[in-house]
Amino acid sequence: MRPVFPFSAIVGQDEMKLALLLVAIDPTIGGVMVFGDRGTGKSTAVRALAGLLPAMKVVAGCRYGCDPQANGAGCDDCRARVARGESLRAVSAAVPVVDLPLGATEDRLVGALDLEKALTTGEKAFEPGLLARAHRGFLYVDEVNLLEDHLVDLLLDAAATGENVVEREGVSVRHPARFVLVGSGNPEEGELRPQLLDRFGLAVDVRTPTVIATRIDVIKRRDAFDRDPTTFLAHWAKQDAKIRRALEKARARVESLEVGDEILERAASLCALLGTDGLRGELTLLRTSRAFAAYESDSTVTLDHLRRIAPMALRHRLRRNVLDDAGSTTRVERAIAELWGDVPATA
């Protein structure tokens, strides 16, 4: 296992880091799309997140990493075992963060007949693909805008239903595949299909830092990491642990947080003003502000929470003026200012 750059050592890029943490707190927010320049640490952040996430419990021996708590709601194997009256033993496992390479073929994404077994023993066995591996974790697609359309279709289908249905070469398998989709890409190099964009709960823009002190800091940390990863990781372990604890606490708390009617109304009016289509925008605002409040250790969801997360929850949902997409963040901020006045400068 090669060392992974620590999450806490990433300089700046606060919105991207926050978005990743929020979907880790509440996966139902539905994924993050990261737009941005080259060399801004998009993939570094996603990989770093993998190193940060607290371990999860999985059913021992389950190929899909089912949740032991979800008795009977897991995959066919687990269901069958429960039906036979077996008790499912739980073991700890790292939350999967799976890369989907652009050159992937359909059989490896959704899974296929296990050729090895079929050839040698004649057994018709299913070999799970990347969707299975990403269950309960993250599926990362770098340059998602360049992904072949037919793979995008498969991804969308799985993401929408939370399960993967395979009907190919005589295998017929259905297994859970609930994952947080994280995509990155540079919009200059090809537009993202609107259906796919819509599937992401949050969208963030990352830019190359222009302040020289920040740039120097980025280079310094990267250089230190490359030269001596062990020392560097040790140096940042405490910071990473702090974020990990905050993440765990937020996860425990997020369920019990209520979002008041006032906040719901405000979310609705913001969506109405911006003309975002459908209910997805409001739902995302609600879940994201709740996750954010939980992360901030606050006991109620306030307008400040909503205000802070609104741009990332809405900027990709504006009725598309394709010729002017640079201004979407500004449009959200303008609408916020119009509705709720100017921000009392927050840190």
Next chain:
Amino acid sequence: MDTAGHPIAPDAPLIAALLAIDPRGLGGVVLDHPMHEQARAFTDAVQRLLAVGAPLRRVPIGVSADRLLGGVDLAATLHSGRLVSERGVLAAADGGLVVLPMCERATVSVRTTMCEVLDHGTLQVARDGVGTTHDARVMAVLLDESVEDEAIHPALVDRVAFRLPLRDGCDPSEVDALYAVVQGARRRLPEVALDDRWMIALCETASAFGVDSLRAPLMAVRCARAHAALAGRDAVEQADAEVAARLVLTPRATRVPQLPESPPPESPPAPPAEPPPTDPDDASAPDDVEPPPPPELEQPPNADDLPPESDAPQNEQPESEQPLPSDAELLRAAVASALPPGMLEQLMARATSGTVQGRVGAEEQSMLRGRPRGARGGLPRGGARLHLLETLRAAAPWQQVRRRDVAASVRIASGGAPRVSIRREDFRIRRFVERTGTTVIFVVDASGSSALQRLAEAKGAIELLLAESYARRDRVSLIAFRGSGTELLLPPTRALARAKKVLAALPGGGGTPVAAALDTATQQALSVRRDGSIPLVVMLSDGRANIARDGTPGRPAAQRDALAAAAAFGQFGVSSLFVDTSPRGEPLARSLAESMRARYVLLPYADANALGGLVRTAMQMADA
């Protein structure tokens, strides 16, 4: 980039040595239009300096995905009756170097795969039954053989430290002499110290020259270390930082901070610093940013040689927003002195023309005709291609049964039953979905005869059409003509925001070279058609040609040429729409449209919406 006037720098052996010292850190090199022998001599040199027997693999331009990434070794699988995977070119080059000829034409899959490998040193394969990750610690030698408006994709360029205009080769004896030194330097590299001041200076120098990517200063830092190691030092000194700045930062410069010798065009490039989009630093970070150090030397040794500096390249008072520390100034001199003559003009031209990226390779081209869409049962004949892996999958479950059958009935005399028995019903053939999208090619008259206001209206109409194209997920391409020439402003793309930007920046004025424009449009349309997409040409002009094909002014010749070009266009049967932008309709425009076999429409009566409707109809007709 034309470097013909640049004096030959004996950098080739130096760069070869630096790459061999830190191959993964420095990523590789772009060889700028090398001759075949020079490129070979250079790669040989790097290979020999790297290690005895270091692998060297060429990735040919049309490489297939299974050779690039690896996949199932079908011969071995069929032979042994069990799944055998094989490594692709990149995994096979682990520990060595990969040469990419004509890398400006690298396809999307080659480019993204190279980026992954250069970033991580590993290659994840998830295709054709194989799911694995290979080590691929490689270094890239990118051969830039681009012409005219082509360019290597910036994502690739960003990941290699150097760019070398190769005019002289590497003398083998010289290289062999370096071998022992390089091996020693590589051992020493992890111990080479680098004072913060050089790191800061390199970062500042990068910013001063408008190098945005953060990979550039990082590679410059590594280059300085490698150079110090090469020189036998245990700490980076000024000379090392200078070499790093010159070799890594100079080729990436997008602006020049000093006052140039010749007055630049009026519009200055982007301002040196914009407000940061996010908080400058993570406040919780334990080691906070150090403030930029105060200038350490009052007077840098050779600062007198420098022309007065100015961040805005205007003929005004020398001024600079923040005084640079002297370290950075020294490096700046090193970078500036290495800039080829004429560089500044080029940078300015790039900054104003808005075609910085150029044409970056076979962007949308699939390696196959149409895009693959699984497989279906059928026999591989009549042009259908066998999908061997799927055939194997179909046959696999029956193997045991068939083995028994064969054993019982045939009793093959010699050699026994085959390992894998495949029957007629197992055959699977590849299915492809032909690309049938439309590519709308806008040909815009930006000449003086189309008065500026008309140009603005034409732009408005195009924007509308762009929105229409977006809804249909078409590609668009933009050609403008004015003065004596035609310019492909935008090769076919789906990035419509870019199209909009390019369009807004389009200036007007000059002659009307209709013939040249039509020739370019014809070429574009045919090239689009070759790519499997359907071209639709939308020409916006008043048709008043006054520049002939050969670039000379004069109405009669120009109009004759224009009609000839229109007729040539017409014979290819490309769907087209001629939007006459003259105030009252121009007979010549009408006859041009006729020769082109284009639909003719007069802009005054075609308000934006009506025009949109016309193009929609034309698109549907083109699709049919």
